Amino acid sequence: MTLREITYRQALNEALAEELERDQNVFLMGEEVAQYNGAYKISQGLLERFGPKRVIDAPIAEAGFAGIGIGAAMVGLRPIVEFMTFSFSLVAFDQVANNAPNIMTMSGGQFHAPIVFRGPNGPAHQLGATHMHATECLYANFPGLKIVVPATPRDAKGLLKSAVRDEAPVLVLEVEMLYAFKGMVEPPMPEFDLLVPIGKASVAREGSDVTILSYGRTVPMALHAAEQIEKEHGIHAEVIDLRSIKPLDLETILNSVTKTHRVVVAEQDRPFCGIGAELTFQIQQHIFDELDAPVARVAQEEVAVPYNEALEHAMLPNEEKIVAAVRATCGV
Amino acid sequence: MDKSQKKRSELKLLYDMLAIRRFEEKAQQQYQMQKIGGFLHLYIGQEAVAVGSVAGCRPEDYLITAYRDHGHALARGMGMNECMAEIFGKATGCSKGLGGSMHYFDKKNNMMGGHAIVGGHIPLAAGLGFASKYRGEDRVTLCYMGDGAINIGSFHEALNMAGLWKLPVIFVCENNQFAMGTAAGRSNPLKEIVDRGAGYAMPSLVMDGMDVRAVRDTIGDVCAKIRKSPEPYWIECRTYRYRGHSMSDPATYRTKEELEKHKKDDPITNFSTTLLKEGVLTEEEYKKMDAEVKALAAESVAFAESSPEPPLEDLHKYTLPPLNPDYQPVATTPEIAKQNPFNC
Numbered sequence: 001m002t003l004r005e006i007t008y009r010q011a012l013n014e015a016l017a018e019e020l021e022r023d024q025n026v027f028l029m030g031e032e033v034a035q036y037n038g039a040y041k042i043s044q045g046l047l048e049r050f051g052p053k054r055v056i057d058a059p060i061a062e063a064g065f066a067g068i069g070i071g072a073a074m075v076g077l078r079p080i081v082e083f084m085t086f087s088f089s090l091v092a093f094d095q096v097a098n099n100a101p102n103i104m105t106m107s108g109g110q111f112h113a114p115i116v117f118r119g120p121n122g123p124a125h126q127l128g129a130t131h132m133h134a135t136e137c138l139y140a141n142f143p144g145l146k147i148v149v150p151a152t153p154r155d156a157k158g159l160l161k162s163a164v165r166d167e168a169p170v171l172v173l174e175v176e177m178l179y180a181f182k183g184m185v186e187p188p189m190p191e192f193d194l195l196v197p198i199g200k201a202s203v204a205r206e207g208s209d210v211t212i213l214s215y216g217r218t219v220p221m222a223l224h225a226a227e228q229i230e231k232e233h234g235i236h237a238e239v240i241d242l243r244s245i246k247p248l249d250l251e252t253i254l255n256s257v258t259k260t261h262r263v264v265v266a267e268q269d270r271p272f273c274g275i276g277a278e279l280t281f282q283i284q285q286h287i288f289d290e291l292d293a294p295v296a297r298v299a300q301e302e303v304a305v306p307y308n309e310a311l312e313h314a315m316l317p318n319e320e321k322i323v324a325a326v327r328a329t330c331g332v
Numbered sequence: 333m334d335k336s337q338k339k340r341s342e343l344k345l346l347y348d349m350l351a352i353r354r355f356e357e358k359a360q361q362q363y364q365m366q367k368i369g370g371f372l373h374l375y376i377g378q379e380a381v382a383v384g385s386v387a388g389c390r391p392e393d394y395l396i397t398a399y400r401d402h403g404h405a406l407a408r409g410m411g412m413n414e415c416m417a418e419i420f421g422k423a424t425g426c427s428k429g430l431g432g433s434m435h436y437f438d439k440k441n442n443m444m445g446g447h448a449i450v451g452g453h454i455p456l457a458a459g460l461g462f463a464s465k466y467r468g469e470d471r472v473t474l475c476y477m478g479d480g481a482i483n484i485g486s487f488h489e490a491l492n493m494a495g496l497w498k499l500p501v502i503f504v505c506e507n508n509q510f511a512m513g514t515a516a517g518r519s520n521p522l523k524e525i526v527d528r529g530a531g532y533a534m535p536s537l538v539m540d541g542m543d544v545r546a547v548r549d550t551i552g553d554v555c556a557k558i559r560k561s562p563e564p565y566w567i568e569c570r571t572y573r574y575r576g577h578s579m580s581d582p583a584t585y586r587t588k589e590e591l592e593k594h595k596k597d598d599p600i601t602n603f604s605t606t607l608l609k610e611g612v613l614t615e616e617e618y619k620k621m622d623a624e625v626k627a628l629a630a631e632s633v634a635f636a637e638s639s640p641e642p643p644l645e646d647l648h649k650y651t652l653p654p655l656n657p658d659y660q661p662v663a664t665t666p667e668i669a670k671q672n673p674f675n676c
Contacts, residue, residue, distance in 0.1 A: 021663065022664075023661030023663070024661075024663070024665075025661070034676065049669065050668075051668060051669030051670060051671060051672070052672045052674065053668060053671045053674065054668065054669070056674060057676055059489075059492060059493060061489035061492060061493065062489075063455060063485060064455050064458070064486065064493050065455075066455070067454070067456050067459060067486060068455050068456075068459035068462050068490070070455070070456055070459060071459020071461075071462065072463040072466070073459075074459070074460070075460060076463070094449055094452050094486070095452070095455060095486075098449055099452060099453075104650045104652075105431075105650045105651065106427060106430065106431045106435040107427050107445065108425070108426070108429070108431060109649070110427070110437050111439065111444070114653075144651050144652060165655075165659075167655060168652050
């Protein structure tokens with residue numbers, strides 16, 4: 001089997017095409033997904049190949065089409081709903097947070113909603129305050145949702161395909177800044193059916209001195225930071241890519257921290273009640289005695305995202321901040 | 333339909349309305365005795381809408397409504413026992429005691445809930461209609477909402493898409509004239525709620541929600557049209573609720589005189605009087621029928637009280653569905669790519 005180098009964008013496109021091909025019950029709905037080929041060209045060519053019944057342009061009405069997806073999923077279809085950005089999912093919050101995850105409990109297990117909500121989420125570049133919310137910490141608070149954040153083309157493809165085949169509502173939170181990022185991926189179907197399991201973190205870089213817990217946008221940052229800190233200070237940082245926010249792969253996290261005894265959380269969301277708050281709690285709860293230093297966190301600043309480029313850079317997590325946090329945690 | 337069949341079906345309309353009323357009177361009493369918790373929104377006064385609707389559609393049609401759902405559930409064929417047990421929070425309830433009064437579901441009867449956020453279920457209804465059209469079925473979705481729901485965004489978004497894609501959904505506004513305590517005229521600028529349909533290019537009509545035959549016949553006609561040529565309809569169904577919005581509402585926003593006036597147009601009294609006049613029903617039969625549903629309602633309380641609580645170890649059971657290894661995907665075909673049911 002020969003691996004190919006493709007972009008994160010192509011990987012998502014392949015995942016959609018393969019799942020649309022595999023199952024008639026799968027359809028893609030969202031704003032500009034069909035004739036326009038997707039605002040970010042993730043659905044390029046899908047209308048032409050699968051037709052207007054399967055690839056459907058919706059009006060600008062997130063609550064409406066998110067709910068249509070959930071209703072269709074309740075009776076056995078397997079919708080993939082694209083949000084042009086997850087910032088726009090906020091106007092569909094009642095559907096995503098109240099209907100999709102609750103229908104199984106409310107109906108005593110009679111109905112559930114096998115639906116995928118996907119689209120770019122979190123930090124982008126100079127989009128201002130309203131268009132780059134990192135929504136993972138909001139949705140992570142609702143039992144009944146699964147949340148994945150792929151950081152590589154391989155995971156983008158494999159996690160999206162797993163999400164389509166999952167019975168739960170799954171949020172695939174893509175990283176706009178990584179859409180053009182390239183990586184090695186197995187060949188497409190029918191040669192290879194790439195499924196990356198939901199709920200499993202990956203060790204993106206092995207190390208022994210400190211664990212950097214990252215996901216999404218902060219994975220490549222953490223990897224670069226780890227290279228730099230090794231070169232400059234001889235510190236071997238292990239980088240964990242969470243891949244899945246919910247369910248959380250606590251085993252991989254705890255194993256790493258038990259080995260390194262020091263942790264920096266590099267998260268792409270805001271710190272207050274952010275993903276790092278939960279990770280920190282879990283670590284101290286389970287392996288308090290293994291920690292040789294307080295858990296450090298790199299996250300967004302607690303402000304609305306400013307448009308100005310320099311202020312935006314100062315506000316978002318970045319490599320320099322991760323390097324500084326690792327140095328402080330390791331005392332160098 | 334021969335004469336005896338016709339008589340049976342007419343008597344069933346009366347029976348079903350009476351069953352809903354006696355069930356809810358019993359539920360009200362149990363609530364006042366603090367046997368049940370949470371919210372309890374009673375349907376009393378509006379029974380003809382649910383009963384007539386179910387009589388006018390087919391069992392395979394989807395029915396979905398908001399939180400005032402007992403009437404629709406019972407009309408749809410759900411038993412008083414499972415419905416009463418649900419508001420007692422018992423494991424034998426229709427949603428295993430996990431849903432409560434506002435979340436009655438029954439997969440086998442295509443009762444799609446019982447939804448508690450005003451307007452939140454309307455996009456789901458459009459999704460059910462979408463699924464039927466996607467599959468090429470002639471199934472109709474009946475979606476009920478109160479007059480308060482027509483002002484929220486999800487209503488607009490769902491009706492807009494239903495109109496755009498000609499989804500086979502009947503949107504029925506049960507205009508009981510109050511959104512909680514706010515009169516319809518104080519919450520939307522239209523003189524007539526039926527006029528909302530025009531904005532979505534939907535055929536729209538008004539239905540007398542106090543006349544069970546009118547509801548049955550209207551829903552029957554509309555269903556027949558939709559099955560032939562799928563498209564959504566907008567129906568304003570004029571009705572009245574006798575009780576407050578919920579049990580905690582003394583309904584001080586209306587006068588006693590107004591309530592009494594509406595009670596004189598009672599759907600059950602009207603229909604039983606008509607059947608008596610027509611010779612379809614005797615006083616004796618009516619008394620027997622009423623005694624029967626009263627006994628069933630009383631039995632449902634005994635059933636609920638003696639039913640087990642949901643087991644504590646099931647607390648996490650319904651949060652995430654397990655993967656389904658038996659699921660059989662059906663590969664796509666070039667023909668499907670040529671289909672355009674939504675005229676996109």
